[in-house]
Amino acid sequence: MIVRMWVLEARSAEAEARGLLTPAELSRADELGREQVRRTFVTSRAVQRALGARHLGVAAAEVGISRACAHCGDGDHGKPHFTAAPELDFSVSHTGDLVVIAASTGTRVGLDVELGSRTIEIEEMVRVLASESEQRSLDGLDGDTLRTALFRVWARKEATVKLTGHGLLQVPFSALSVDGPVVRVDGAPDGWPEEPIHLTDLSLGHGSVAALATTVAKPEVDIVTLARVSDLSV
Template sequence: MADVEVWVADAVALADRAEPLLSAAEAERSRRYVSAAARRLFVLSRALQRLLGSARLGVPADRVEIGRRCRLCTAGGDHGKPYLEGAPGLDYSVSHAGRLVLLAWSPGCRVGVDVEWLDRRLDPALLGARTLAAAEQAGLDALPAADRPAEFLRLWTRKEAAVKLAGHGLTVPLAAVRVDGPTARLAEPPPGWPAEPLSLTALPVPDGYTAALATTASPRLALREVIDLRNGVELGPPAAGRATRGLPVEPGTTN
């Protein structure tokens, strides 16, 4: 087993306090957002990554270096899974939707996290044809129509968490990743895919959202609500069952 911590944060409540923690380049990028909701998510996501680095490396948040060099392609472009420079044993993943930001991290295994807003207007039949394996699609089709959107997004978050852990992104077709069991499976894993089984865990997030965690070891999980950022990241106690108090859904913003 490996210790895994997941921070759950409300962008509406915390983005103003997060903004001073950004680098100059991040602050400039944040000002280019047209959507205030998307801007808040970006600001809080980057601030939480910096605070994680500050806590683990013992340096001020503004001195934390976040690397994004792709480790899977020869070009090594600036599009890979983020990592903290100077902390090679630490793995983390971040995701956001609505007004929620999740950051999962572990010193003992690789992690991937995904959260989505439960949008009942989506068309599971159309999206499922492109992203689900045949058995997953059959299971979805067997459900009452009203239950299909939530089940589709449950599967989607598990797939996204797996590919984010591996760092492959959408270079791996989601339909090739089977997630209808306790682990993610691929018939023909691509180069660089983890050799270890990818364990999948549903995360208890507020009503209106669904979230999943992928790990390369069975997780000893602690979910923590981010309460404040004024003196570093201030966390609530580990939550059992329900991760946080209910947060209003702010539709139209996602990863």
């Protein structure tokens, strides 16, 4: 079973990416105040459309993408999916200037990428993020080793809830344990997958820490670095 992933830098991709968006998406992008936020939004939406175009054989602007929540029905905060291609599960993540998308027809997927150089409050992050077993594992670490371990836990938990489509109000991070190859959850909420959620750590460079969650064990991961968004459609 293969999970395909594409990686690109938003700074070099934004100009071309704008040409793949709908007028509504462009209008929303232009309302975003910070340049980096706008650039990331444009590139993220464009790679999703390019992926849909590749799979469906249509123009990028014609790809229907729903963000309706599968758990509460809200129309704008659920896991995105292609309305005409429910068989293709995908997940997108970004950090700094990096935008990454993962997709598969053989498993559900959740992806998260975190920039390892970002400023964090170590003690607060441990308190909010770590389960009891993870806190015991982290207690013996310090310095850069502790920072990297925290970012790894963070990326694994974000990838998990991106796969399931649950928010932090439905499953707090401290209720998840990701210190093994399979996620453990304390009090699974409604809609939690019946099958195990498997975790794969990724090496994407750019000073990032990344994780992939899947409902199939040990997926084959094919990672391609793109120079342009439109290269994904080829």
